[in-house]
Amino acid sequence: MDVANRKNIGWYLLFTLPLLIIFTIIVIIPFIIGIYYAFFEWDGINANPKVFVGMENFLTLFSDERFLKSTWLTVLFTVLSVISVNVVGLAFALLVTSKLKLANLARTMFFMPYLIGGLILGYIWQFVFLDVFTFVGEAVGLESIFFNWLLNENFALFALVFVFTWQMAGYVMIVYIAGIQGIPGELIEASKVDGASKWQRLMRITFPLLMPAFTISLFLTLSYGFKIYDVNLSLTGGGPANATELFAMNIYNEIFGYGNYGYGQAKAILFFVIIAAITLTQVYLTKKREVDM
Amino acid sequence: MRILSKWSREILLIVVALIFLSPIYIIFINSFKTRQELYENTLAFPEVFGFQFYTEAMEKMNFFSAFLNSMFVTVVSVVFIVILSSMTAWMLVRSGSRISTIIFMTLIATMLIPFQTLMMPLMQLVTGITGNLGIPLYNTLSGLVFMNIGFHAALSVFLYHGFIKSIPISLEEAATIDGASKFGVFWRIIFPILTPITATVMILNVILIWNDFLLPSLTLVDKELRTIPLSVFYFFGEFTIEWNLAMAGLTLTIIPVVIFYIIAQKYIIKGIGEGAIK
Known part of the structure; x- marks a missing residue:
């Protein structure tokens, strides 16, 4: 990788990373852990266990x-x-x-x-x-x-x-x-x-x-x-x-x-x-x- | 005959508009009435303009503090959104690489996610970060600003992206040959050209952030951090029966919006149009 190219990547990261990091923390990660939570039974209290229930939550909906x-x-x-x-x-x-x-x-x-x-x-x-x-x-x-x-x-x-x-x-x-x-x-x-x-x-x-x-x-x-x-x-x-x-x-x-x-x-x-x-x-x-x- | 029908159409139009806005008029006039007057006739003009409910509402809503909080959150969020999303959009357009396309598409796709899908895991994450890492995201105004940036990034990058694509690249190339850095090129040449779309991005975000209720209600716990929608909500929870007071409170919250509308009317209507169409 030549110097000019590396410099360009540096600029690219400097311009895009701040926003993308915030965006990832606020939107992407919650979206992913949100899918994970949907397969558990949990009352929101950290001390209490999250119980894996598979598709049950989705079936109960109906x-x-x-x-x-x-x-x-x-x-x-x-x-x-x-x-x-x-x-x-x-x-x-x-x-x-x-x-x-x-x-x-x-x-x-x-x-x-x-x-x-x-x-x-x-x-x-x-x-x-x-x-x-x-x-x-x-x-x-x-x-x-x-x-x-x-x-x-x-x-x-x-x-x-x-x-x-x-x-x-x-x-x-x-x-x-x-x-x-x-x-x-x-x-x-x-x-x-x-x-x-x-x-x-x-x-x-x-x-x-x-x-x-x-x-x-x-x-x-x-x-x-x-x-x-x-x-x-x-x-x-x-x-x-x-x-x-x-x-x-x-x-x-x-x-x-x-x-x-x-x-x-x-x-x-x-x-x-x-x-x-x-x-x-x-x-x-x-x-x-x-x-x- | 023609003139007459034209006149009657003018009158009809304005009557329709006045009826349309009559609820605001009703709230406004009743906020000055005594309780006695209010129950006698809701639609009548008040006999004397009394401001006693305003002073009381201001006190109970903690209006000035709420106003300052709303101002702080809105202004700081919008400044960061403009700076960060214009820079990001410019790089995404100009690099033209595959990774840029993927990032852009991901941003667009997330615009379909409703807030309700993210709120619970987001609050888990945010309280976790605050508790374990000591970064004060939860229950702080700056934390709310941080979340606003994340939530409004996609729309703002999208708007900038569309605009930047129409700017000829030759402008930037000339500057690059002259030895300006990317940073200099962007802030001295590109950013000034973006002014029309920056206005649109600002207007849309100001409206969304100023009126936002659910996110602040989840992240701000302390009473003194409340923004205007939050203080209205709690105010109504506590004093529902006293309508005079409630209406003075509502009028107070509408006043800043009306002032903003009068000042920036042209830009607001243009901005909304562009924001919706793109």
Whole structure:
């Protein structure tokens, strides 16, 4: 090895090693020991033994009713959220790209909730559901719609979808705006000349050309939705009666609440596998369908 | 006719936006009301602006200390993330070796791992390191900074990587011929060119780190180390019933975010767009 080459390797290590060492300690090593823990039964107390149980933790998952219910709720929540976040986000994007004078101001306002952060948003909406909803319900007389959703086992999940949409719609809007602005103006002009109606233009030109933006938004909302924790914690805390204990919270409670470190970690590994599977499939599927420009 | 319909569309747009943000308005106005007023009408404007709940909330949340902790963790983490990930990304792009590709792919792949998968083993590791090696990672702000760097490395390297690929190599070659070291080339020539993507990396990380709750809640135990999300969480745990106080507390936590948004609005929207699309 000549001197110049050795010098280059020296520089390479100097530039990359600090970050890579930190990254390895914080992400790679915990990931590996996490897989190891998933095959043991352990209560998290160092003095107590870790008992090797093989695949048992993973098999128990399929008969754990609280976990199965939580899985189903998470799927339901994610599906509803993906739809509602994308519909609202796309509507906002179409609104603020319509050349209105107040469009920029509106865009700024729509994006605001995303910045505040899930934990605080949940607390804000706790009050809105508790006080404003009941107030409006009494005032308008629509008490079957406007009541405290958080106390109702069926509606609490919708409340979560509602708040999550409020948080994420502005975020997804930004992605759609970029997509809409990327559509060449001549294409729109040409279709006008050809006599296409507004609706036809939207369906035949705007939407198909928005497929890349759609891929990204779907990907983002799917993984954010599946991983929701902060809003879940501050808005409902998993209640009433575990009716909104979603996946991430179930794992947290299993490990740090019930002290089932090994079993909880098995759930956490499964969580990773599911997240990786959906996001990869989704990206693969939508990439295939994208329209080439 | 056309003008009228244009005007009504403007009004419609702003009404939609106002309704959208009404929860923040509700929190804000109710934070000034007396308890009596709050129960009479939630939506009405307060008769007198009283700040008594603010002083009380500040005290109970230990707001200034939480604010300083959040500031420290966010600023220091972001500075390190920018320095370390831009250097790493540059080397990975320019060396073009197979090992660089493997490192880059590994970084990208780990972006799929949810925090919940890592939290328990990470805490085992971190408390182990603190207890056995005496390196204070657990229950310290600098330890949290260290973990933030690790968790946000992948996204930041990824963003820098994409940007650096588009910079022509001829610039660097000229400097290398002039005898500048790699270090000099990077900091004098490359890093200034990276400014737009550095802004994006900073914005994304500031938002993620400032609002982060779960990681700080696991690693910070002492009361005086609490960041803003942590102090809000414990505040709500203790004083849920007193909504006036709670709303003053919430408003306090939103104010820094709003100020940040007003100052850096252009960069935030641009940064979020780029961060999401890439």
